[in-house]
Amino acid sequence: MSTEVEKRKRVCSTCASCDRETWHDILCSHVDSTGDEYRIDTIHQIVQCRGCITTSFRKVVQDIESAYPVDEDEWHVPEDIYCFPSVLKGHKELNDVRDLPEMVREIYTQSVQAIKDNSNILAGIGLRATIEAICNDRNVSGRTLDKRIDGLSKAGLISQTDAERLHAIRFLGNDAAHEIKKADSKNLLIALRIIEHLLVNIYILDGEADGKLETIIKTSAQFLVLLETKLSAFSLGDEIPLAKIFGKEMRRFHGYFSTHEKYLVDQIKAGSFTKLSLGKLDVYAGSKETFQHFVVR
Incomplete structure (x- = not known):
């Protein structure tokens, strides 16, 4: 057990919570010495x-036998320091990991731990596997990972520049898996930042923006939710086009409007959406072209 004097001692150490070097009080200390020679x-x-x-x-x-003098009354003792939980210096972990799909989250967190533990071969494989998990979650198919990465770009989930960076991680992971090649720690940290940028863009920012910012309405489910919200402002029997129903919100369809309108027409014809019925084709607000009108039911 440590003495009261030892308890008052302090040491500068990396704090996983503060994410930097801070002063720590030594609450308890025990020394094991090995080897007589x-x-x-x-x-x-x-x-x-x-x-x-x-x-x-x-x-x-501490390697006591390798100590050497650095001053008249001072010796330097070579030492290796390990902190638990382990800390990855220069890296701030994602705060919203809980927002990631379970499999993506599991592989990502294990990859981060492998980097912290200096298990660089496993870390390289893990970062590559994280890309695979994202492709699986987003239903991006392809016979090989390079095709799937290109598929992420074609689907509009990432930019071409992001795709090129992911290919670099693919190379790193392939070298680790097939050549048992240990990645450089600095390169792994760069690769981790690329992966986290991808996770933030695909999952976390969407969750934060949803319901707070006027994002683009891409899916049919989002379209129907907004439509039902807007219909409450109209009376039974009103015959109006979608442009009248959505008003300023039309800007949120940006390239998806025709797809959503066709989906709505198909749902009405199939009897799946009953709050509107098909009306006339007519001009609206002085337009030269005609618009499909809908009757509020």
């Missing part, structure tokens, strides 16, 4: 961050 000390410490009060475990392995 070659001495190595392993110091086990329970430490508490003075900033966020988070408690963690710290292990310091």
